[in-house]
Amino acid sequence: MDTYEKIIGLAKRRGFLWNSFELYGGTAGFYDYGPLGAMLKRRIEDIWREMYVIEEGFYEIETPTIGIEPIFVASGHTRGFSDPMVVCCGCDSAFRADHLIDGIVETPDALPAPEIKRLIDEHGIKCPQCGKTGTFGEVSSFNLMFRTAIGPGTERVGYLRPETAQGMFINFEHLFRFYREKLPFGVTQIGKSYRNEISPRQGVIRLREFTQAEAEIFINPRDKTHPKFSAVGDTILRLYPASQQEGGSGAGVVGGTGGADGGITEIAVRDAVNQGIIAHEFIAYHLVLTNLFLERVGIDPARLRFRQHQPDEMAHYAIDCWDAEVLTDRFGWVELVGIADRTDYDLTSHTTHSKHDLSVVLEYDTPEQVERIVVTPDMGVIGPRYKEKAGKVLAALKNLKEEDFSGDEIKVEVDCETIAIPRDLVEYKTIIEEVRGEKIVPHVIEPSFGIDRVIYAALEHSFAEEIVDCETRTVLRLPAEIAPVQVAVLPLLTRDELIEPALKIVQMCRRSGIFVSYDDGGTIGRRYRRNDEIGTPFSVTIDYDTLDDDTVTVRNRDSMAQIRVPVTKLVETIHEMLRDPTKFIIQSAQ
């Protein structure tokens, strides 16, 4: 049994994750979060909000999961968001064509359709479903958006969004106004996205419906420094730059084992920017922020790296792109987060398709002085002389440049005819004009988090089995602030005189916002183990001493050490411990 199997087993048994629609046979690519899983997810999302929404000041918005077609025509998803597919004529099953030749070539996902088909035939690939060979049809392209119709009939085509990002791009004008027309500003969204996989086979790692947390930060394309960079420049990250990768784009995608520890450089981000490894400060700052987030939610730093995209792997418009990847037991390195400089691609594309200019005027710190000439013709003469052509002559005169006034006559072109106008009928003067700014299309920096994968990785990296008292203890060493149940309240025995004060403590904790579970079934040792297995950081036990001196035992999940705490100080103590679990150890030692 590999770690994945152990974790999924635990997750199903204890209410973290369930196969969706199991009652009706289930469908690949969908998972439910059970009571503990949903709580874990909520806490992880709340930490993300704390860091991105509150601390960075990137307001969150919420746009629909259904989008209308023009959005995805502009974003390119109606054309480019697809996978190569083959169908077996023997059993009618559909497969990712490139996955069938995994291992035969290094980068199957980079091959054109006919080439994939040729390799399938040449190597006599068997249908994974029915086992026949030679039954595969042509390789076609399958669009991965879920399609639906909005309103009756085929009135309006809708798609379930493949990323939350587009909802932010198409609101750019609203957002720019909300932020008082200043750059940079950031906006975030946490919500469902969809990818109608052909035949997903990687459990919770490859979902058809998943949760993204994305930030789109709109910046001045001429200034990619970051105001807070000096504060984080010393941070050491484990980078895996494109130049260090051998295998090309295949390395590092799910299942890729390329690299392991080879090619990873531990380097201060300031140096990485200075050496040109990371394109600029803004990307570097967000690599640091991502690193902070991932470590805070329980990702093991030793199994985390930032892998740079290869030039041929990156979207054609992107300048630089990094994936935060974690090492997993079954799937190798798995991407959790992508951090990209998307340039002005999205806004420019929406400008083109919506015919609505999304450029902005970026004000200079101090307005610039620009010389310009103003032409003033003598219309009292020009009007009568040129009659119906006078208007056009006037327009032509207004467009003249200073050098056009050098001779005795001024020549203008009107309706393919050159007209010479005496110099003295036209005056001009040079003025100095103030230009307050210039028109630009903002660039976008995008950190994009796959929340479901973060959750799985946090489970795998916090999972431990250890021998305690000759038995295997399974423990999830989740950080206290993400543990689904924060405190377990346990009467030592199932007796009314202990149950009653225990339930009072449950009430007291709940009122102060602590999420507690109550458990009075089985021996106390068994109940401790049950709570270790779901990662509950603290257990409070009510025993006969409680009735005498109004104190309870608080047990730490990781050290299994216990301290006595007066009931009157319990809530305060728990809040302190949740904020900083190391306090427990100090108190315990006193």
Add this chain to the structure above:
Amino acid sequence: MDTYEKIIGLAKRRGFLWNSFELYGGTAGFYDYGPLGAMLKRRIEDIWREMYVIEEGFYEIETPTIGIEPIFVASGHTRGFSDPMVVCCGCDSAFRADHLIDGIVETPDALPAPEIKRLIDEHGIKCPQCGKTGTFGEVSSFNLMFRTAIGPGTERVGYLRPETAQGMFINFEHLFRFYREKLPFGVTQIGKSYRNEISPRQGVIRLREFTQAEAEIFINPRDKTHPKFSAVGDTILRLYPASQQEGGSGAGVVGGTGGADGGITEIAVRDAVNQGIIAHEFIAYHLVLTNLFLERVGIDPARLRFRQHQPDEMAHYAIDCWDAEVLTDRFGWVELVGIADRTDYDLTSHTTHSKHDLSVVLEYDTPEQVERIVVTPDMGVIGPRYKEKAGKVLAALKNLKEEDFSGDEIKVEVDCETIAIPRDLVEYKTIIEEVRGEKIVPHVIEPSFGIDRVIYAALEHSFAEEIVDCETRTVLRLPAEIAPVQVAVLPLLTRDELIEPALKIVQMCRRSGIFVSYDDGGTIGRRYRRNDEIGTPFSVTIDYDTLDDDTVTVRNRDSMAQIRVPVTKLVETIHEMLRDPTKFIIQSAQ
């Protein structure tokens, strides 16, 4: 301009609500939450969580928004979840057929399709789009679920869920096990649901994609008392019982003005249960909880009522159903919450369709003693005598009842043949058996909240215009705990010596989890008004006194009173004020 228009105007201008896909012309029935709207929504959802998940202990789960077809066949949505539709052959527009005859009959939504068509023709109803008459085709039934396909081809039909509830019902077995096989227990879900309206025309009140917060509480059908009822029994609610409603089922649906204040009874819930107005304590308890929630998020108690469904309006399986309705300026009484006793309908229906028994054994408090006989045949004789039939004879004997042993012979039927067995070959004895419980299908109590409508109602009920200093002040008197921006930090003037300490205060507040905005543009009066308009409860002003004595001004949105607070105590003071804004007044008076 009615209140709706004013609020939507404010909401669009200030970043609460935007029409979705506006850049591409928009589509009815979709709204975006802008930065302030999303924050407001989050806070309202968090209060719901605090009350239902933490305090009631109903764990939250998260199931996919896409569901497979068998779920909605079982739930009845593939058949029953539809509206009557007509299409105009003149302009191809589709309409809710029953809406076209609004006002002609009292309950158009209760009429069969041919009757609606007859009335449309008889009254010469014009097409609202092209204005022609006599162009409507037959009235058909339009299913309101968004349909999609999961995987390639038409492999698997999927629907976007019309309610979050089904995801909880189909997980009943997992949940029952999670709750250690005891009733009652509750489970909740907050998430997107979808309703593909034919032609929505009521702005944010009638959305095609919306957020629900639902609780499904599984209870013992034999016991609908509530353990906490005695604590809430005195609560006075504004009830509008079915018996008081004249107009039948039409009253009270969106747009209904039936009742206004007439027919509303203010009554203690205990009395309402005793008088048989509310079916039982469990429903009554949840009416109280709903009332608490709605008042907490800013619904005006004077514009809130609980309307009971008419017997012909309620789903056929429901025992009792109440809607929490609020009075709005444009739409009349609008339903925000439905609280229903759904009985065993859902679990029974999923049992039938999944062929998977969802009944549970409910343990008695004390096991019951039941008499039963145990038959022991003498196989040493019966075996050789009946040879190959011996097994069947044995099985038949084991099924005998006490009265079968009255004669000399015992007759059993084996393979359509009656066999007589001498009485002395069979012994039997009566034993007393313990029966630990009985099999039941739990009943479900469901409070179901439409979060988007709650948000709109909170905006409308907190909206006020008042004359201050000869100018109209627009203010959202949102409860402090739901206001999107909690504190505005404002340097008195745009000068570096004030900006710098102001930004330090911003940092300080953000680090302590307070959501602050910073604003240094325009006069201080104008900035106060801007914050009043979005409901910011407190503004902190940094002025030249701050530089001298390290104090700042804190201004209250509602009273416009100001107090001076030392910077060192600011965070603490704000946290106190957010918890209990009345403290401000006391402090201010000192």
